[in-house]
Amino acid sequence: MSIAASPSLSSLVTAQIAKPSPIRQIMKMAERQNILAMGLDPANVISFGGGWVNLEAPEEFRQAYQAVVSDTDLFHKSGGYTATLGDMECREQIARFEEHIFGVPRLTAEHIAIGMGSTQLTHDLFRTLLDPGDTVMLLDPTYANYEGQLAFAATGIKVVRLRVLDPETWSYLPETDPDGVAREFTRLFDQHRPKLVLFGAPDNPTSQVVPQALADVMLAKTAEAGSWLAIDFAYKCQYFQTPPPYYAWSPADHPNVIGIHSNSKWARGLGRRLGWIEAATPVIEAIERVQQCSILCPDTLAQMAMARYLKQAIPDGSLRKYIDHANGMYQNAATVTLKAVDTHLQRPRLTPFGGLYTCVDIGTNAEAFVPKALQATGVLVVPGGGFGASLTNGVRISFGPLVRDTAKIEEGLARLGRWMRAQ
Ligand SMILES: Cc1ncc(COP(=O)(O)O)c(C=O)c1O
Structure with missing residues (x-):
């Protein structure tokens, strides 16, 4: 044998x-x-x-789940597929959420792709944007999962790091040396020509927020070079100071800017997987093709509860x-x-x-x-x-x-x- x-x-x-x-x-x-x-x-x-x-989580959010689960027809509906990019009403309500809390203008359902949390969406976004051998610029330090996610999304991705923490003085350089960091960003960008620049606002682990001036330089550079600028907004709703104006950038005005969003942190929805991408319509349509192969559709119950909750919690002020x-x-x-x-x-x-x-x-x-x-x-x-x-x-x-x-x-x-x- x-x-x-x-x-x-x-x-x-x-x-x-x-x-x-x-x-x-x-x-x-x-x-x-x-x-x-x-x-x-x-x-x-x-x-x-x-x-x-x-x-x-908001009590009204829990009640929205309860309303769906306790109704025989709605519960039956929650066991069905939604569209691959998510239920239209939920996409529409998420656009209203962003307008209501952060003043994002001209945002519509067509700019939104719903997924199963930002981890899956980030992986699928990398799949959507990157070719093997492309270069991606990340901050140093930044969220530890990006490197692995990049490795799984495409082969041979080169990562270039923009240093934002000075380990000698323990200062956040975009605040203490804004001109120096902007110059270093421009130098690295011109040298490595990244296809994508990605940062978190506020970031994990620093809880620092890239100031508006640096975000403006990143926007100008990436837009001019035909690169993408992605902002991971996993912690967007936790802010202890007035957020910078780029929290309200809209894909309707900035077609190369992509926002990655999550229900995990603002609504203690870590395990009730739901997140979304905000981007220009061609990106959203491309993500649809990727999600057809990764998730087929986001969780229907989570979307039904979210849409139901926001429809009430935005106008009544409880959100x-x-x-x-x-x-x-x-x-x-x-x-x-x-x-x-x-x-x-x-x-x-x-x-x-x-x-x-x-x-x-x-x-x-x-x-x-x-x-x-x-x-x-x-x-x-x-x-x-x-x-x-x-x-x-x-x-x-x-x-x-x-x-x-x-x-x-x-x-x-x-x-x-x-x-x-x-x-
Ligand atoms: C910066 C950042 N992005 C994304 C995630 C993952 O979020 P999600 O639960 O939406 O997948 C985390 C989780 O810690 C995070 O810190």
Whole structure:
């Protein structure tokens, strides 16, 4: 009898399995079995690791789900397919949401493609825009998932990084040296001719927002060169200062600008997968072709509930009220976090513009620091290196999961600080 050869996985996936996301690795370290294996009591562990929100979704949103599920006909309808780009009424309501909260003008359903959250949409957008060997410009630091997503979307993508954090001074360069960063952007752009420039506003892990002046330079350069400018707005609804004017850029006015949006963070919809792309109609039509092969259609129940909720919550003011309330809660958690960092860690850190994070300079390689700190204190933070080389000696501290339990923020950072000072 011959010995069967074992079938192999693709070389792409094999290479990517060997390069897992560093953040996932850390979150795995915080799993119950590992905590127990470290001799720690899981009940005493305080995690600043999670990139997630913990404020309840709007009650009216829950009721919208309930209304669909409790009605026999509507529930039946929610089990059917919608169009590949999403239900027309939901696309229309999302356009009204953007107009109502951020003043995005002339936005219509034709500018919107609904998907199963921004992770799937970002992957499909990369598929839509990029050819093998293209160059993409990202910030350093930025969201750690982009590199893997680019690798899966097309082969041989070259990534060029624009440094926005100075690890020496721990300053956000677009604020402290706007002309220098604009010059460096232009130099890198002219040298590498990226097909796509992508940044998050506010970004993960810095919670900083690219200022309007730099966004204007990026727009002018990409538009002139025939490149794309994509903005990841996963945390758009969490803002602690007045958002810059580009939060209201419309694809009707800027056909090379693409917005990536998500329900995950503003409505605690992380697991109720729904996101959308805002772009000029040719891009939306192209995404339709890609989504025919990736998801066929977004989740119908999530779209029915969203459309139903927004139809009521925009005119009755409850959407605005919820977003203002959520901002107050996250801003308070940010203030508690910064105060605790300043009191207990006494290390340089970033002041968040919005979002869920701050980054702290720990002055030593964070990859080695984080497991030692967890073992010694039961406090988990995320090492910065996976977000970019500028954060090698930094950690990301997320206050999102602890938004309703800010005493834990104080306790966790006090523990960490005591240990750090004893080193
Ligand atoms: C910058 C950024 N974009 C996208 C995502 C993923 O969001 P979604 O749940 O919509 O896939 C995250 C999640 O942490 C993120 O930080």
